[in-house]
Amino acid sequence: MTADAPVLVTGATGAVGSAVRRALEAAGHTVHGVSRKGGPGPGQHAWHVGQEEPPDTLRRPWRAVVHCAADTRWNLPDDEAARANVDTLRAVLALTDAGTHLVHLSSSFATGLEGDVTAASPDAYRNSYEWSKAAAERLLHAERDRADIVRFPIAMGARADGSLDRYSGFFWLPAALCSGAVPALVAEDKALLDIVSTDDVAAHVTRLVAGGPPDGVRLSVLGRGDRAQRVTEAFDTVREALNDWRAEHGLPLLDGLPYVTPEQWNRFYLPFAEEYLDRTQLLRVTAFRAYQGYLSVTEPFAVTDQVEDTTGTLFRSIRLWASTHQTAARRTPRPWRA
Ligand SMILES: NC(=O)c1ccc[n+]([C@@H]2O[C@H](COP(=O)([O-])OP(=O)(O)OC[C@H]3O[C@@H](n4cnc5c(N)ncnc54)[C@H](OP(=O)(O)O)[C@@H]3O)[C@@H](O)[C@H]2O)c1
Structure with a gap:
């Protein structure tokens, strides 16, 4: 992949995706964004990922694809959660090839009640969100030899002023x-309530993109951990x-x-x-x-990158x-x- 190819951010109008998009742009990348409704500006595209074919403008080489699009509601029926959080990744995999640096955003809670993402049964998770995020991680492992998975807990706003582009269920x-x-x-x-700033996620993703694809499937877990x-x-x-x-x-x-x-x-x-x-x-x-x-x-x-x-x-x-x-x-x- 050419180093000057643009970067695609899915979910680019969301709480985390917006911060990721801005951080990548600030680092000098040409960034395109995708969301269901689309966003302002020429680089923001409307694509209902997983439900529609991608627009032709998105069928091009990408230096990296940062996959943030998800439905973070906890109370969706299982089939809807799977459509929202697994089918979306499947569509992103179809849009990219093995040479694209794929950075998949996941949740620290994807490890559910058993502490890892291997269980396929919804009973191993607190809700359909966790279950579907775990299923997405398993799909990524099955389909790609090289990719980044970035897990993090509850995301609050920017460190400087707390600003968020979208307010989640929290x-x-x-x-x-x-x-x-x-x-x-x-x-x-x-009980602990682990929290990161959207800035932490955005800075981490930007570092990963700068470093290029890893040798295998690399997992980062951001958070305060025991602090x-x-x-x-x-x-x-x-x-x-x-x-x-x-x-x-x-x-x-x-x-x-x-x-x-x-x-x-x-x-x-x-x-x-x-x-x-x-x-x-x-x-x-x-x-x-x-x-x-x-x-x-x-x-x-168990964080790999303590914020x-x-x-x-x-x-x-x-x-x-x-x-x-x-x-x-x-x-x-x-x-x-x-
Ligand atoms: N926020 C947190 O506390 C938190 C914590 C841990 C992990 N995460 C993970 O971080 C990622 C981003 O979450 P977020 O909080 O930024 O979510 P968010 O604020 O709800 O934003 C979701 C984004 O994804 C887009 N989207 C959703 N489904 C889509 C689809 N099928 N096709 C195209 N676009 C779609 C939305 O666009 P439209 O509005 O146009 O539909 C929006 O841009 C997710 O993977 C989430 O699991 C978030």
Whole structure:
């Protein structure tokens, strides 16, 4: 592959893909982007990857393809998750040949409940997102001798100001803290919440592209690893950021949530809730359940590339979320009543 061929970024309008696209451009690459809806500018193409044939303009040699397109929702039916996260990679593989440097973005959570991506059964994963991201990694191993896989945990915004091009499901949390939809902090005592900045991912991918394809299938795992914030500390950071913004706007400050372990929650609070709460409250509790597994990870991710502290990045990202989602950030939590 010629060194001056352009780089293609799929999912180039998303939270991570946008940062990757900008970092590659800043490093001097000619970058083309792909997303379902397409983006502004001549290098941004609309292509529903996995569902449509690629536009002719994309059938050309690429120096590298950075595959960020995915559907990160946790609650898709298995077949939809597979279409979104496995068929997309299959289409990217068909667009490229073995000589293209393929950089595939994955999730630290793709290792599911068993700690690796080998299990094919959905039972080995917390949800269809993890399962489909693991399936994509297995597909890549089966189809390519040389490629990069980059796993990372929850991505917050830019280190400088917390800015994100798109807000993912994680931002349900600050919204829920402001509305009172989360009745308690349900987490294991020593649970960790590993977080990176989109800058970390973008800088890492840019370094990989500069270095060219690896000799085999190379795995990078970005994160704080054993230095990740505890879940309880991260919740404090989120609340401090919200309160910082709320104080500036003369709004009442949010109290800390009562802390309970998952066992206490599942054995005592949930059966009580199911008996006494109204339908809306129950729906909120059920939505919250999806997050529980992520607040109970006590084993740090085995990172290959430890990123700088992300406490400030989390603070700035949440604060910026508040100033860009004022209706949600201004709400006053209503106390839970059965
Ligand atoms: N955000 C995180 O916290 C996080 C953490 C770990 C790993 N990751 C991984 O990082 C990657 C990027 O995630 P993200 O958070 O940036 O996602 P995102 O903000 O939801 O953006 C998804 C991007 O992919 C595009 N896209 C989705 N499906 C597509 C399809 N079938 N064809 C074409 N474009 C498609 C979207 O374009 P349209 O809007 O036009 O559809 C958008 O540009 C994913 O592989 C994800 O698994 C993310």
